[in-house]
Amino acid sequence: xxxxxxxxxxxxxxxxxxxxxxxxxxxxxxxxxxxxxxxxxxxxxxxxxxxxxxxxxxxxxxxxxxxxxxxxxxxxxxxxxxxxxxxxxxxxxxxxxxxxxxxxxxxxxxxxxxxxxxxxxxxxxxxxxxxxxxxxxxxxxxxxxxxxxxxxxxxxxxxxxxxxxxxxxxxxxxxxxxxxxxxxxxxxxxxxxxxxxxxxxxxxxxxxxxxxxxxxxxxxxxxxxxxxxxxxxxxxxxxxxxxxxxxxxxxxxxxxxxxxxxxxxxxxxxxxxxxxxxxxxxxxxxxxxxxxxxxxxxxxxxxxxxxxxxxxxxxxxxxxxxxxxxxxxxxxxxxxxxxxxxxxxxxxxxxxxxxxxxxxxxxxxxxx
Numbered sequence: 001x002x003x004x005x006x007x008x009x010x011x012x013x014x015x016x017x018x019x020x021x022x023x024x025x026x027x028x029x030x031x032x033x034x035x036x037x038x039x040x041x042x043x044x045x046x047x048x049x050x051x052x053x054x055x056x057x058x059x060x061x062x063x064x065x066x067x068x069x070x071x072x073x074x075x076x077x078x079x080x081x082x083x084x085x086x087x088x089x090x091x092x093x094x095x096x097x098x099x100x101x102x103x104x105x106x107x108x109x110x111x112x113x114x115x116x117x118x119x120x121x122x123x124x125x126x127x128x129x130x131x132x133x134x135x136x137x138x139x140x141x142x143x144x145x146x147x148x149x150x151x152x153x154x155x156x157x158x159x160x161x162x163x164x165x166x167x168x169x170x171x172x173x174x175x176x177x178x179x180x181x182x183x184x185x186x187x188x189x190x191x192x193x194x195x196x197x198x199x200x201x202x203x204x205x206x207x208x209x210x211x212x213x214x215x216x217x218x219x220x221x222x223x224x225x226x227x228x229x230x231x232x233x234x235x236x237x238x239x240x241x242x243x244x245x246x247x248x249x250x251x252x253x254x255x256x257x258x259x260x261x262x263x264x265x266x267x268x269x270x271x272x273x274x275x276x277x278x279x280x281x282x283x284x285x286x287x288x289x290x291x292x293x294x295x296x297x298x299x300x301x302x303x304x305x306x307x308x309x310x311x312x313x314x315x316x317x318x319x320x321x322x323x324x325x326x327x328x329x330x331x332x333x334x335x336x337x338x339x340x341x342x343x344x345x346x347x348x349x350x351x352x353x354x355x356x357x358x359x360x361x362x363x364x365x366x367x368x
Contacts, residue, residue, distance in 0.1 A: 030043040306343055321334045
């Protein structure tokens with residue numbers, strides 16, 4: 001069970017909506033860039049009705065491969081109902097269903113998540129969440145798949161993301177963690193952690209305090225670390241500072257004119273060396289629809305020689321071609337007549353791209 005709390009903050013405050021437990025859309029494309037030069041992971045979201053799919057591309061030698069994807073199913077109220085998680089260890093392996101997460105909303109608790117391994121019906125882990133008013137940014141987000149870019153977003157800066165109490169249980173190794181936020185008079189609440197076997201009893205451990213103003217968290221002080229938040233005039237978080245012993249990690253958040261998060265820059269020290277990790281978020285910056293003749297086998301693509309042809313096009317039919325990078329920029333344009341061969345120039349760097357041919361769009365990978 002993943003006990004490390006990963007709480008996400010692209011919540012209704014940022015989107016300008018009323019807080020709720022409903023799903024809030026994440027960016028269409030997110031890239032992780034290490035020290036301003038090496039792209040180490042790419043996330044892409046696509047949609048089909050009430051289903052969201054998140055693809056995670058990781059490096060494999062000199063290029064990227066599809067390492068995993070999460071299928072997220074929403075109910076009629078826009079809440080997450082089920083997540084299916086697929087993974088593979090390398091580009092030559094087959095995908096396997098590694099886990100499923102079932103969400104329910106019984107009222108009390110506000111949310112329940114049950115996890116099973118692969119296709120097994122046996123519940124290995126579960127989470128019970130009381131008093132939540134905001135889904136995004138809550139501790140429940142720790143259960144959200146493996147191929148969604150949670151690390152790109154601000155984490156846990158509203159009291160509504162903490163709720164009143166949480167119980168996380170792992171039946172496979174007989175462990176449980178409980179969390180209670182006890183409101184006190186004034187600006188700070190007491191935090192208490194409980195631990196023990198999955199079915200109890202649990203032993204309390206004082207954890208410190210959480211101080212807030214109008215539901216906005218200013219600091220979380222525990223026995224082991226401290227977190228401090230700063231906000232802009234729109235009440236959106238612009239900086240988070242984590243201090244753990246001699247280590248300090250800083251997160252700086254940037255928004256566009258519509259209030260959408262477009263960048264998270266994380267800086268700190270890892271293995272004794274400083275680093276800067278930047279997540280760049282784009283919203284419909286590049287075409288994402290795969291519903292076209294391209295997705296139905298019309299395109300024949302030679303990845304090694306960067307050559308392709310539209311086999312379903314009749315002779316004499318002209319088709320415009322545009323190649324987009326993952327920032328939504330057009331890096332090459334051309335046109336073909338019928339099913340004649342086209343070639344992507346060698347000068348375009350290797351990587352993942354979108355090819356638009358007429359009204360159709362498909363993803364292409366260019367080898368070095």
